[in-house]
Amino acid sequence: MKKIGILTSGGDAPGMNAAIRAITKAAMHYGIEAVGIRDGFEGLMNGRFINMKYTDVDNIIQRGGTILGSARCPEFKDPEARKSAVAHVKEAGIDGLIVIGGDGSFRGANVLAKEVDIPVIGLPGTIDNDLYGTEATIGYDTALNTIVEAVDKIRDTATSHKRVFFVEVMGRDSGFLALNSAIASGAESVLIPETITDIVAIANQIKSQNKGRRSSIIIVAEGDEEGGAMDIMRKIKPHLEDFKLRTTILGHIQRGGSPSYYDRALATRSGIMAVELLMAGVTEKMVGIKADELITVDFKDAIEKKAMPKIEREELLLKLLTK
Numbered sequence: 001m002k003k004i005g006i007l008t009s010g011g012d013a014p015g016m017n018a019a020i021r022a023i024t025k026a027a028m029h030y031g032i033e034a035v036g037i038r039d040g041f042e043g044l045m046n047g048r049f050i051n052m053k054y055t056d057v058d059n060i061i062q063r064g065g066t067i068l069g070s071a072r073c074p075e076f077k078d079p080e081a082r083k084s085a086v087a088h089v090k091e092a093g094i095d096g097l098i099v100i101g102g103d104g105s106f107r108g109a110n111v112l113a114k115e116v117d118i119p120v121i122g123l124p125g126t127i128d129n130d131l132y133g134t135e136a137t138i139g140y141d142t143a144l145n146t147i148v149e150a151v152d153k154i155r156d157t158a159t160s161h162k163r164v165f166f167v168e169v170m171g172r173d174s175g176f177l178a179l180n181s182a183i184a185s186g187a188e189s190v191l192i193p194e195t196i197t198d199i200v201a202i203a204n205q206i207k208s209q210n211k212g213r214r215s216s217i218i219i220v221a222e223g224d225e226e227g228g229a230m231d232i233m234r235k236i237k238p239h240l241e242d243f244k245l246r247t248t249i250l251g252h253i254q255r256g257g258s259p260s261y262y263d264r265a266l267a268t269r270s271g272i273m274a275v276e277l278l279m280a281g282v283t284e285k286m287v288g289i290k291a292d293e294l295i296t297v298d299f300k301d302a303i304e305k306k307a308m309p310k311i312e313r314e315e316l317l318l319k320l321l322t323k
């Protein structure tokens with residue numbers, strides 16, 4: 001192995017820079033050149049490469065976002081468009097590739113690996129934690145902390161004004177962020193895509209909980225079957241006429257900020273492992289974590305199987321918290 005390409009793709013996630021740093025430093029440690037690819041697969045198709053030096057990755061472990069840039073690149077699904085990516089990889093002499101991103105990025109990486117005929121390894125970088133086979137993705141912990149901090153603030157004003165807040169969080173079609181932020185912020189209820197949402201039941205729950213309470217916080221996953229927080233508030237309003245209802249959509253604030261200890265450590269450990277896997281000729285695998293041990297997961301499984309939050313246990317926990 002002489003030259004490793006690194007790209008970040010899809011929605012950025014806190015900890016991506018820590019991963020870029022670890023990969024660059026590990027590669028150099030093993031006498032391998034590291035090449036940064038700008039803006040994900042878009043940069044791969046256009047040959048926008050930078051030779052990485054130690055100084056490029058100094059003081060980035062604490063920074064959110066990605067110094068390489070990221071993009072969603074639907075064009076990469078087109079085999080014709082991918083041909084230019086393959087040509088640029090060959091021309092640059094890249095003989096191993098590390099893709100940091102979510103399931104869409106791994107889909108691209110999986111087809112590319114076959115066409116370009118070099119080993120490709122993935123690092124799960126997404127706040128959504130929706131990749132099968134790993135207990136955590138890089139960025140998830142930081143996003144959870146951001147949500148909890150925001151909900152604590154909303155709680156202050158909600159309690160002052162005796163209000164019910166519907167707080168919408170990201171996660172696409174997955175409820176990890178919603179469920180676990182609800183537990184950690186002591187929310188009164190949570191709506192996630194993995195369970196059936198019953199508007200009338202939630203209204204009744206709010207009414208019965210609210211006796212003697214000054215506020216209620218309902219965390220709404222953006223992908224809930226009944227819609228986002230605005231839709232839920234509109235649908236529930238007729239059932240809660242005596243209540244003062246408000247909505248907050250946390251939005252992209254959840255993607256930014258300095259990564260937590262956990263995300264920095266996970267990104268650093270898995271970045272080093274990714275380099276070592278490439279050196280061993282391993283391909284089409286994602287580096288995951290289980291019981292604090294790094295593991296590998298086939299791209300195929302990570303892409304095709306659905307990661308599920310542990311609903312049964314967490315639901316009970318929520319019930320106990322909100323009684």
Ligand code: F6P
Nearest residue numbers: 011102126127128170171172255
């Ligand atoms: O996948 C990360 C994520 O933040 C999702 O939670 C969200 O649905 C989506 O990206 C938003 O994407 P964009 O920034 O392209 O609007």
